[in-house]
Amino acid sequence: MLFNSLGFIVFLAVVLTLYYTPLLNWTGKKLMLLLASYVFYGLWNPPLILLLWISTMVDWTAGNQLAKEERPRVRKLWLLLSLVVNLGFLAFFKYGDFLLENFTAMANGIGWDFKARPMDIILPMGISFYTFQTMSYTIDIYKRKTQPARTFLDFALYVTFFPQLVAGPIVRAKELVTQFYEAKKANAQQFLWGLFLLTLGLFQKVVLADTLLASTSDTVFGAKNALNFWDAWSGTLAFSGQIFFDFAGYSTCAIGIALMLGIVLPDNFMYPYASIGFSDLWKRWHISLSTWLRDYLYIPLGGNRYGITRMYVALMLTMLLGGLWHGAAWTFVVWGALHGLYLVGERLLKKVIIIKINVFNGILLALLTYTLVNFSWVFFRARTFETAKTMVASMFYMHGDGAKVLGTFDIVKVFTVIGLLFICHWVMRSTSLKAVSLKTKPLALGLVWGIMFFLIAISQSGGEQFIYFQF
């Protein structure tokens, strides 16, 4: 089920009614939320709920065993079971065809005439998110950083909680399960702030991503010929805006919906396009994934504990795997590699150039960071390396007579939206939406809220899927 659909409005209204009527006690409410979460997921493809159940059962059992078991070897085996099941699902459903394709190419490369039929495996929605979430649970218990959930119901709801089930934020057990132990209820302020965030998230997705930017990005990246400089930049900027509004929109909706239930989810985006450098970027973009990768990949790989070379290797490996997490294609690996190189390059430069950040050089460095981010988005969006290569060449003005596929209005529209996005991120980079709203007069906030609501309504979302569902 998609947040930007009529069905979800009805679903949420039913869930909120049941949640706030005094018919159910707290356990009953949690049970209702769990069933609602299965309905939310099952309305897409009912049989794939089985995967959620298996993941839930395995990690619940492994978590309990890890908590009470003292023998290191047995504890390792329980952890291994959890990792094998979760990563096994991910490998089979997400990377099965990719692995087969690459194996076939490699076999043919060494002269073995091997042919394989594509497996055409369905990618279960949100599998990358919920497998990472449940893996963090067993790893944290293994490391004695957290306690197992008190009841199976609490744990099952942690795995399946519908607001963040299919596209995050990826929440650690200690951040979410513990909130299920005591009855939760949003007060009027929380409920309305949650509703405001839901409206803002839908506005980002439906109006800004789907209505204003998606078609430009699709036209440019779907073009068959080398493009003109302006078209290539417009398409890339449009995609950078689209993917931000799409994904941040989903996270904002998720945080808002959870808050309407009295549950607090962590922020996932903090105005990333005003980042000064790439370390800053990854503290602001998809925060729940970058912290997951830091805690469960980069640090176990050695982090910065074993010298500079090892640190750079760990960083590159983390970013390469982070790229692959986004999709089973080499273009995503290159996207990850670019970010790895950006991070390594930044650390090297920081050793020789020390800059004291002020408003003037800060905005220039933020623009430079954003420009480099855009080159990485080309590889993320392009379906083939050929497309990416042609697009990058066009962005460097190497196809002066390249095809013009966009109208003047489209170009002006994209540059205006992205210009405003950048300014907004720059203004907001040291503050928060909550802080700004506290300083805003109720009338002004109401006007902005009403306008967003109206624009969502007249956009008539056809229920476009969120980009990150495929990851």
Next chain:
Amino acid sequence: MNLKQSFIIAFVLGMVAIASWEAYWRSQGKTPTIQDDEALWAQQRARVDQLTQDDYIFTGSSRIHFDLQLDLWESLTGKLPVQLAMGGASPLPVFRDIARNTDFNGTVIVGITPPLFFSTTFPQAPPISGPQERVDHFYDRTYAQRFNHALSKPLQRNLATMHSYEDMLAGNVDLKSLLQTVKWGNRTGRPQMPPFYEFGELSEVRNVRMLDRMETDPAFAQSVKDVWMFCLTGGPNMPPPDKKGTMAFFLEDVALITQRGGKVILLRCPSAMEFREIESKITPRPQFWDELVQVSGLPAYHFEDYPQFQGLNLPELSHLSGPDADVFTREFIQLLEKDQLIANRKSN
């Protein structure tokens, strides 16, 4: 921060703005319409699995969609056909789906618009990809999508704000379509298609009837003609027809349906004047229609061969006006009855 106050302001403002938007579009002549989208198409496609030997399926492009009126057909035969035709489409993907993925053994009436039917079998070409996407949607649609469609229909029936036809951007009132109508010069240098407004009204069983305005407002009818002429002459160069490929593709599936006792009937609906001339140039009748009829051995009806189909009113040269679509439907049923291709006429 007083969020209650902000919420009340937002709610009142939002509602007033939506009501004003609705009133504005109604003042501009927009009326609530059912959207001919993939969800509605899939709903009709789902009916195929319940059909009997006495039932009918129509497939093809917009001509058979406009020219055969379902309510009249039902009143004369007692059977409501399943209408699976769609604008600008080749019938091949839908026909293949019926032949290979159902056990339907009733009657399939295939609307033949020669430039579309004989165009191509290339999966990415628009006459094939459009209908194939609808077939795919039928198999892939989720329960959530069905639920959303069920919820959206009452809104479509009652709000002009929901007025939206696929691919008819000039008449749509959603924000994206409105923005797409803004043109500042012609930077791409490509020929610009004239504004294309919807000229038919759709019912929930996908019956399309031409708007009365097409008969009373010559300028409006001319705007649709301009679009046809652009598509046939001014638009991007069309590849040559693939007669051999399309016929072979079609005949394979014909065999599957006829072998299980089903009937397949070919119908060439009327076109007129410049439209007909251009069509005849692209796909001359003797080399295309006549050859298809001869090779397939199927019962076939070409409007040129019947006096009752002459002089019908085609306000934009390609589709029949509402009243003449009734005439065409009635006369066509009589022909089928005469040729004993309809066994269950209601009057019998």
